[in-house]
Amino acid sequence: MQLELPDGDSIDVEQGTRVIDVAYDIGKGLGDATVGATLDGELMDLRDEITREGTFEIITVDSPQALEITRHTAAHVMAQAVKGVFDDVELAIGPAIDDGFYYDFDMGHSLSEEDFDAIKEEMENIVESDYDVERYSMPIDEAREYLEEQGEEYKVELLEEFEEEGETELTFYRQDGFTDLCRGPHLQSTGQLKHFDLLDVAGAYWRGDEDNKMLQRLYGTAFTSQKDLEEFITRRKEAKERDHRRLGPELDLFTFHPEVGPGLVYWHPKGAEMLNVIKDFWREKHREAGYDFVSTPHIGKSDLWQKSGHLDYFREDMFPPMEEENQEYFIKPMNCPFHIQIYQSRTRSYRALPLRWAELGTVYRHERSGVLHGLLRARGFTQDDAHIFATPDQVKDEIIGVIDLTFDILSAFGFDDYEIALSTKPEKSVGEQGKWDKATESLRQALEELDLDYEVEEGEGAFYGPKIDVHLEDALGRLWQTTTVQFDFNLPERFGITYTGSDGREHQPYMVHRAILGTLERFFGILVEHYKGAFPVWLSPLQAVVLPVTADNNEYAEGVAEKISDAGIRVEARTDQDEQLSRQIHEAQLEKIPYMLVVGDNEEGTGEVSLRLRTEEDLGPRPLDEFIEFAKDKIDEKALL
């Protein structure tokens, strides 16, 4: 049997040879370092037998593909260590994940970070002992008996599930005295695990179901090189430094006042300024794209929310009602029912469609207390909402229009990497099949025509319609959900909205609900983290600051600031402080102000300003007008600096 190797050579092996034996045949060094292989790209355990021909690649401890295997074994090593350190530990599951691995335990002792050192030390011992990781299998009944005897009731539950799926034999992995029901693949021996760390401890429901018992989840990570591990730790630290919840108050942009109400944002002057820049830009873009603007109330009677279905499906996310003359009023969690009121205020002809109605609509949702997360998950937020009402033959072009507008807007903020998902009809849904097909197809065609890569997520659509979601990637490579484009078959049906077609008959329009930034709050939070608070000039609340070298230059500084301000640039002269220049620069740096203009006797004599960028570059003196032109260009170009 021929196996083709990555270097182009091929080797002859007998059917049924194990991966590890092939590796040792090639060389002992390779064999010792082997942790698995891929056959035609498919991951194999090193203990697997090769049963067919194909492109064969050995994965060694140092290969990037070894990551998953390494982490999986790391999870076992950690579990063994926890069992070694504490008594009465029951194992649940312990998979490798994107950033590392975890293991869920049911145990009497309540884990905390104080236990990390002891667990890590025990892990080091297991690694140093370099135990072989053996694989073996057992008939399912024997396995059940074994697990029951071990008191591993969670594993028994898993086993029963495998049994239902028709499995008759189960694989186990064993190292030293530690045995775990596991599919693999795993490393050869615990000594191959070298670069790992423990990260966090948290609660997690068994099987992710909140009706089940809460287990203790221990998170860790492992890499194939020390450098990667260190980079990962650094990136975590970097993410912490970018946390908008820290930067926001620090830069005087916004604060929360949980004693007044958790999840509600207070925008300070600088934050509000920036928010207004975003809103102005958003309105301009929407006007250009043919949207009209509407504005609707914040509360509505329960009848409306009953009719829209919110009281049946969304009530627990709504704030409790207030009563007025025996009527219940609810504060709006969504804008759509209100836009529908406007639609229904008169009859609509096909000639008037499509209607594109946009509103920066502030809504309130009673998010469960544990999910709040600064601006990214708040209880009061402003959606950059719009509803499009269209005829069937307009739908596709409307979707293309929305997607075009999306990338036009997002790229202006410096986001150029996206992941797009198309979610199709779920099991439970409303609306005719024909409409689902038509709508889903229009979403697909729009993506195809725009030549965009996307993933189809079957059955992940909302019950009321298919959707496209856009996740944008930030400077740290993290993905954030912003844009959503959703068809809605529910509300048109419930409210019975219609238009008169060219045939003189009544038809139900397609309704598309879409938000591009998502919510202003969330988008703002993403901007803060993406730019680490050092915003592009056009967004910066304060774009320039004039710093007098001594108080003698104050008058000149004021004059300079006035001219800059007259040019429409947001500027401030720091003439009320009387601090040393280096001190003023220090403060301006911390405020991340894009342009610092130093004015002393030299500049005052020549009518110039000395320009320093927040990137610590001193660009030297230049005429004031030249700076103004420079700054205006940068603002127009939406340049970073």
Next chain:
RNA sequence: GCCGGCGUAGCUCAGCGGCAGAGCGGCUGAUUCGUAAUCAGUAGGUCGGUGGUUCAAAUCCACUCGCCGGCUCCA
């Protein structure tokens, strides 16, 4: 909502049964200074809240509110 951790000055934190502390920031004064922190003085507190244990509670206990990390949720 659930599990765990944490709430001390505006911020970052020390103190962990016996007088409430530091640095930064604020304020006042001096300094008039050329590209990331001048010097001196000074004010600032219901130790998240309520109740309890104790001769004595920031410190120990219970409850509660909030924050943080996850889980679940994100029609």
